[in-house]
Amino acid sequence: xxxxxxxxxxxxxxxxxxxxxxxxxxxxxxxxxxxxxxxxxxxxxxxxxxxxxxxxxxxxxxxxxxxxxxxxxxxxxxxxxxxxxxxxxxxxxxxxxxxxxxxxxxxxxxxxxxxxxxxxxxxxxxxxxxxxxxxxxxxxxxxxxxxxxxxxxxxxxxxxxxxxxxxxxxxxxxxxxxxxxxxxxxxxxxxxxxxxxxxxxxxxxxxxxxxxxxxxxxxxxxxxxxxxxxxxxxxxxxxxxxxxxxxxxxxxxxxxxxxxxxxxxxxxxxxxxxxxxxxxxxxxxxxxxxxxxxxxxxxxxxxxxxxxxxxxxxxxxxxxxxxxxxxxxxxxxxxxxxxxxxxxxxxxxxxxxxxxxxxxxxxxxxxxxxxxxxxxxxxxxxxxxxxxxxxxxxxxxxxxxxxxxxxxxxxxxxxxxxxxxxxxxxxxxxxxxxxxxxxxxxxxxxxxxxxxxxxxxxxxxxxxxxxxxxxxxxxxxxxxxxxxxxxxxxxxxxxxxxxxxxxxxxxxxxxxxxxxxxxxxxxxxxxxxxxxxxxxxxxxxxxxxxxxxxxxxxxxxxx
Numbered sequence: 001x002x003x004x005x006x007x008x009x010x011x012x013x014x015x016x017x018x019x020x021x022x023x024x025x026x027x028x029x030x031x032x033x034x035x036x037x038x039x040x041x042x043x044x045x046x047x048x049x050x051x052x053x054x055x056x057x058x059x060x061x062x063x064x065x066x067x068x069x070x071x072x073x074x075x076x077x078x079x080x081x082x083x084x085x086x087x088x089x090x091x092x093x094x095x096x097x098x099x100x101x102x103x104x105x106x107x108x109x110x111x112x113x114x115x116x117x118x119x120x121x122x123x124x125x126x127x128x129x130x131x132x133x134x135x136x137x138x139x140x141x142x143x144x145x146x147x148x149x150x151x152x153x154x155x156x157x158x159x160x161x162x163x164x165x166x167x168x169x170x171x172x173x174x175x176x177x178x179x180x181x182x183x184x185x186x187x188x189x190x191x192x193x194x195x196x197x198x199x200x201x202x203x204x205x206x207x208x209x210x211x212x213x214x215x216x217x218x219x220x221x222x223x224x225x226x227x228x229x230x231x232x233x234x235x236x237x238x239x240x241x242x243x244x245x246x247x248x249x250x251x252x253x254x255x256x257x258x259x260x261x262x263x264x265x266x267x268x269x270x271x272x273x274x275x276x277x278x279x280x281x282x283x284x285x286x287x288x289x290x291x292x293x294x295x296x297x298x299x300x301x302x303x304x305x306x307x308x309x310x311x312x313x314x315x316x317x318x319x320x321x322x323x324x325x326x327x328x329x330x331x332x333x334x335x336x337x338x339x340x341x342x343x344x345x346x347x348x349x350x351x352x353x354x355x356x357x358x359x360x361x362x363x364x365x366x367x368x369x370x371x372x373x374x375x376x377x378x379x380x381x382x383x384x385x386x387x388x389x390x391x392x393x394x395x396x397x398x399x400x401x402x403x404x405x406x407x408x409x410x411x412x413x414x415x416x417x418x419x420x421x422x423x424x425x426x427x428x429x430x431x432x433x434x435x436x437x438x439x440x441x442x443x444x445x446x447x448x449x450x451x452x453x454x455x456x457x458x459x460x461x462x463x464x465x466x467x468x469x470x471x472x473x474x475x476x477x478x479x480x481x482x483x484x485x486x487x488x489x490x491x492x493x494x495x496x497x498x499x500x501x502x503x504x505x506x507x508x509x510x511x512x513x514x515x516x517x518x519x520x521x522x523x524x525x526x527x528x529x530x531x532x533x534x535x536x537x538x539x540x541x542x543x544x545x546x547x548x549x550x551x552x553x554x555x556x557x558x559x
Contacts, residue, residue, distance in 0.1 A: 006032070100530070105436070109439060111126075127213045182364045193256060196257070196258055198258050210266070218273065218279075220273065221282070232287055275330045283326045288319055288322075331386050341376070375392040425546065427478060438453075477503070480506075482508075525544060526540050
């Protein structure tokens with residue numbers, strides 16, 4: 001054999017001793033491979049397979065590492081982009097709302113002074129009288145007397161009308177900011193609903209009344225009727241169980257965010273007035289849709305809600321309310337109807353909207369309705385044949401609610417035509433912008449309130465501390481957010497740490513959900529947006545039953 005294969009020797013014993021006589025010889029067989037054997041049977045496949053497996057593992061690990069690196073960078077980039085976007089939105093919102101706040105409050109004060117000079121009790125009363133008279137420079141019922149008085153009132157009315165136009169244009173800028181903020185909330189899923197029991201007919205009627213003047217100015221025939229709901233409810237008590245369904249339109253109740261529902265109604269009506277030509281018509285109607293049980297339903301499914309005050313309520317659905325806004329305006333093609341709720345959609349914006357609007361209103365409105373478990377749909381017979389937008393709102397069986405009127409927890413739908421009679425309150429106004437502070441104080445004083453101003457959070461905290469010592473307590477504190485030395489949230493936190501339970505309202509242009517939540521977390525009872533609206537503050541006072549405080553109604557200062 002070839003000696004180079006000695007290491008490959010295989011040996012075996014042919015005559016094992018145990019099987020043979022001791023004197024027998026022992027034979028062993030030794031076997032060696034040959035070159036021909038190696039040529040036929042040798043292979044490198046195990047090496048190749050091993051190296052291939054190791055290579056595949058290393059390549060897979062590298063790919064996963066690379067993928068993880070790319071994902072991490074992408075996530076980090078998105079987070080940085082989100083932070084930058086939020087910082088931009090926060091900056092723009094604050095820097096735009098702050099000067100607009102001064103403009104709107106200044107216009108409101110001017111309009112109130114004009115109303116007083118002309119003998120009217122409120123701006124709304126003058127608007128109604130102006131719309132009814134059909135004149136832009138003369139109101140017969142208020143201009144009787146000598147010619148000089150009539151001429152003066154005519155001039156005042158012209159100034160009032162001009163200020164109203166300026167006011168409306170400023171509000172359009174605010175609406176753009178609100179649309180961008182609401183769009184961001186809808187897209188990120190951060191739009192939170194503050195649920196209350198809503199007498200839906202009262203809410204819609206009172207919201208719709210806000211548009212009567214605008215409709216009258218364009219000579220639009222604007223009607224509101226809920227007779228269709230009562231007609232649809234006739235089977236209740238006969239064919240349907242009256243303990244499970246409302247008997248009248250006034251008894252219809254839903255559970256939702258009244259502010260957001262009113263926002264949807266305002267959007268539909270403002271669009272209808274915008275796109276309806278002079279002399280056209282707008283019809284707001286309601287219908288009740290009976291629930292259709294499925295084959296597998298043996299009883300009505302109960303639904304649980306947590307209201308914004310923390311109350312838990314369990315109820316059952318009682319049908320759907322369909323609120324339709326039909327106009328005789330521009331109309332839409334069927335292709336336009338399919339895309340009308342997409343974000344940023346505007347049809348013939350230059351001609352129909354004079355370049356105004358963001359195209360986000362209907363997209364936001366539909367998102368709000370879907371959050372309520374409802375929907376928003378559109379129909380049109382074609383261009384020039386008008387459009388019908390319909391809100392679909394689920395109703396709920398709430399036997400303990402009143403048949404008519406509004407529950408105390410629903411202040412926003414209070415009759416807007418009634419003048420709010422509020423008890424004079426002692427208010428601390430905190431804002432580092434001198435003009436905002438001065439205008440807000442004057443606006444509140446015009447309505448009978450006693451006001452003290454502070455130009456920073458630390459000044460406000462010291463004022464509250466002193467008021468606690470003196471027993472001359474404040475009823476409300478209005479706090480700006482961003483101030484040089486001590487921010488509004490930090491000031492609110494220090495006031496609460498003193499043991500003071502004064503009603504604190506943040507008045508700010510920082511309206512991102514995180515900012516609002518942080519303000520409330522620090523002790524604010526509520527947060528109002530800039531530009532400031534006195535009606536919104538009065539609604540909060542009614543909701544929280546804020547009244548003049550008696551001495552020692554705040555807690556004592558900690559030692």
